[in-house]
Amino acid sequence: GAVVSQHPSRVICKSGTSVKIECRSLDFQATTMFWYRQFPKQSLMLMATSNEGSKATYEQGVEKDKFLINHASLTLSTLTVTSAHPEDSSFYICSAHIGVYGYTFGSGTRLTVV
Amino acid sequence: DAKTTQPPSMDCAEGRAANLPCNHSTISGNEYVYWYRQIHSQGPQYIIHGLKNNETNEMASLIITEDRKSSTLILPHATLRDTAVYYCIGSRGNQFYFGTGTSLTVIP
Numbered sequence: 521g522a523v524v525s526q527h528p529s530r531v532i533c534k535s536g537t538s539v540k541i542e543c544r545s546l547d548f549q550a551t552t553m554f555w556y557r558q559f560p561k562q563s564l565m566l567m568a569t570s571n572e573g574s575k576a577t578y579e580q581g582v583e584k585d586k587f588l589i590n591h592a593s594l595t596l597s598t599l600t601v602t603s604a605h606p607e608d609s610s611f612y613i614c615s616a617h618i619g620v621y622g623y624t625f626g627s628g629t630r631l632t633v634v
Numbered sequence: 635d636a637k638t639t640q641p642p643s644m645d646c647a648e649g650r651a652a653n654l655p656c657n658h659s660t661i662s663g664n665e666y667v668y669w670y671r672q673i674h675s676q677g678p679q680y681i682i683h684g685l686k687n688n689e690t691n692e693m694a695s696l697i698i699t700e701d702r703k704s705s706t707l708i709l710p711h712a713t714l715r716d717t718a719v720y721y722c723i724g725s726r727g728n729q730f731y732f733g734t735g736t737s738l739t740v741i742p
Contacts, residue, residue: 524677563735615678615730622670622730623730627676627677
């Protein structure tokens with residue numbers, strides 16, 4: 521089946537630094553990928569829609585300059601958290617649309633900013 | 635996408651059927667009902683989806699009411715590994731917006 525590989529699974533970074541999270545579609549091409557954030561004991565919140573070869577579309581309230589999304593190829597989308605702060609600590613998940621079956625999701629990245 | 639309402643939590647005895655309800659009274663005619671589950675600290679996993687007819691696969695059954703305003707996910711023989719948060723989503727297949735889901739605990 522369609523698989524999305526997400527790396528790293530866990531990352532700890534110092535406050536003020538940037539962190540890049542990668543999401544790859546392994547056996548299919550994904551023209552569109554989606555990025556979610558999930559705080560403890562809460563549901564997934566859609567952050568942005570990543571479109572191959574064009575600018576990402578951000579949900580209301582998500583800072584586009586802080587969460588940089590690049591979708592340079594049909595199999596790779598990246599999310600960079602810039603100037604990370606402790607409040608950015610969260611579980612980040614990517615997904616890709618796979619037709620009528622909906623979406624396939626990455627395994628998630630646990631970001632801890634210290 | 636349709637707004638969905640689910641009970642926040644449910645318990646089910648191991649080996650019994652787990653019936654998880656979902657209300658989606660605002661669902662439009664071309665929106666599918668999707669069910670996903672999320673085991674702690676993992677990405678969501680697809681379970682089943684349907685439009686009008688009831689559906690069954692190796693994981694679960696989906697019962698959709700005739701007016702499509704609600705549905706029930708049935709796990710026929712719940713196991714401890716089915717403990718997870720279950721999300722019901724109404725979507726035309728574009729963005730997925732997750733509701734709060736139902737936290738299912740399967741009890742030995």
